[in-house]
Amino acid sequence: MIWVWIALAPILGGLVYGGERVLRARMQRRQGPPVLQPFYDMFKLLDKRTLIVHAPHALLGVAHFFVLWFTVAAIFLGWNLLYIVFLHLFAQMLLILAGYSVRSAYSHLGANRELLMLIAYEPILILVAVGFYLQSGSFDIAQIVRGGGYLVQMPLLFVALAMIVPIKVKKSPFDVGEAHQEIVGGVEIEYSGLFYEFLYMSRFLEYIFIYSFVFIFAGVSYGLGAALVAGVFLLVNLVDNATARVRTMHMVKIIYAVALSLSIVNIMWIVL
Amino acid sequence: MKFFTAFRKKSPWILHYNAGSCNGCDIEILAALGPKFDLERFGVINTGNPKQSDIFLVTGPVTYRSRERLVELYSQIPEPKVVIAVGSCTATGGVFRGMYNVEDGIDQYIPVDVYVPGCASTPQLIIDAIVKALEILETKSKEIEKPFKLFGAIAMVGNKLSRLNMATRVKHDEI
Ligand code: SF4
Numbered sequence: 526m527i528w529v530w531i532a533l534a535p536i537l538g539g540l541v542y543g544g545e546r547v548l549r550a551r552m553q554r555r556q557g558p559p560v561l562q563p564f565y566d567m568f569k570l571l572d573k574r575t576l577i578v579h580a581p582h583a584l585l586g587v588a589h590f591f592v593l594w595f596t597v598a599a600i601f602l603g604w605n606l607l608y609i610v611f612l613h614l615f616a617q618m619l620l621i622l623a624g625y626s627v628r629s630a631y632s633h634l635g636a637n638r639e640l641l642m643l644i645a646y647e648p649i650l651i652l653v654a655v656g657f658y659l660q661s662g663s664f665d666i667a668q669i670v671r672g673g674g675y676l677v678q679m680p681l682l683f684v685a686l687a688m689i690v691p692i693k694v695k696k697s698p699f700d701v702g703e704a705h706q707e708i709v710g711g712v713e714i715e716y717s718g719l720f721y722e723f724l725y726m727s728r729f730l731e732y733i734f735i736y737s738f739v740f741i742f743a744g745v746s747y748g749l750g751a752a753l754v755a756g757v758f759l760l761v762n763l764v765d766n767a768t769a770r771v772r773t774m775h776m777v778k779i780i781y782a783v784a785l786s787l788s789i790v791n792i793m794w795i796v797l
Numbered sequence: 798m799k800f801f802t803a804f805r806k807k808s809p810w811i812l813h814y815n816a817g818s819c820n821g822c823d824i825e826i827l828a829a830l831g832p833k834f835d836l837e838r839f840g841v842i843n844t845g846n847p848k849q850s851d852i853f854l855v856t857g858p859v860t861y862r863s864r865e866r867l868v869e870l871y872s873q874i875p876e877p878k879v880v881i882a883v884g885s886c887t888a889t890g891g892v893f894r895g896m897y898n899v900e901d902g903i904d905q906y907i908p909v910d911v912y913v914p915g916c917a918s919t920p921q922l923i924i925d926a927i928v929k930a931l932e933i934l935e936t937k938s939k940e941i942e943k944p945f946k947l948f949g950a951i952a953m954v955g956n957k958l959s960r961l962n963m964a965t966r967v968k969h970d971e972i
Contacts, residue, residue, distance in 0.1 A: 546837075555835040562840050568804035569851070574875040574939050576848055576960065709846050717848035717875050 538729025575718030585623035590723040592616035603667030624712035635711020646689040652788040673744035681791035685784035693735040696765040806931035812850035818857025821917035822884035829920035847873035859900040872963040877937035
């Protein structure tokens, strides 16, 4: 059964992404595209001529997608949270290498920003994992979701996690990595057709990746988990519609000043 | 493939380029994309990236400064693609016709599929034009389409097609 879910993970993420586009449109009093729009986009991309800059560049994009898929599979199978964070790091590294491997200035800029985003959110993810370890005595997700009461013991870590969700799903105010108006999509810029499709799908998987961190905060109660995910989802989209993009360095500073200190305070509070 | 062709008209991604217009038509395009007219309900995204777009939305008569970019952007869009000329000055030169620095319409340089009249054209007309362009997009094949002028050779590198030199620069004595 769990393997079916793993196989369907990109489709699940696509539905979330489609639903989000409708939600954001409704928040702006627009009608918005159909919920299945991401899949229409993907089918259309299959019908385009594919332009490739060079083979390693295209391949790194594909590898990024599959490593990310593996990461999501590891989450569904309840593996070690630290492994999952580092697997995700590996997937991001492949994407950044792809960005540096072509000569486009925008691609390089995008890769730089992708690195800075990594620097911003990676410590928070690790601290969240450490918090779970201190609470449940294990890094295994399977073990963690058998416990409960995380929200009471680690509220500040939850706030910190909610702050990095917009970075991961590329939403304002922290959508510096994509930034269509300034760097035209950043690392994605040189991809087209079939290979852009893989990057498009890895965005779906990012949704599942980051929101499953939100989900396991509820522990044993799946209903509460779903409520948490829905709440954070709404909040992120509200903030996205209401704010402008901050500059890259400001993003790192904000995350370090607020989210990182919140997490450290929370960890110390648990330990002491 | 036949099955996927049906989805072309469900997800048109737009590249908007200003080839020296007065900005009147660009504002109308943005109005068409904005909440009131909401082009996104047809699945339209304003990508800004030629390699991922299907519809080339051009405004402005081609000025001498912009013609190389116009041809370059056009050659970078992967087929199938359609071109929409928005505004009178894009079709004929409009109020700029005959001026010392313009080329009187983009069809001197690239093949145009849909012309939108009006100075400035309205969001309703632009939406109509996109719907018309989608009909044309469905009938197109993946054959390479070439610009008329400023066009370099389609070279083969190994057994792969290279688009590197498809757009050439204007030589100085031609100006
Ligand atoms: S058609 Fe008229 S309004 Fe539109 S860009 Fe040209 S001059 Fe401006």
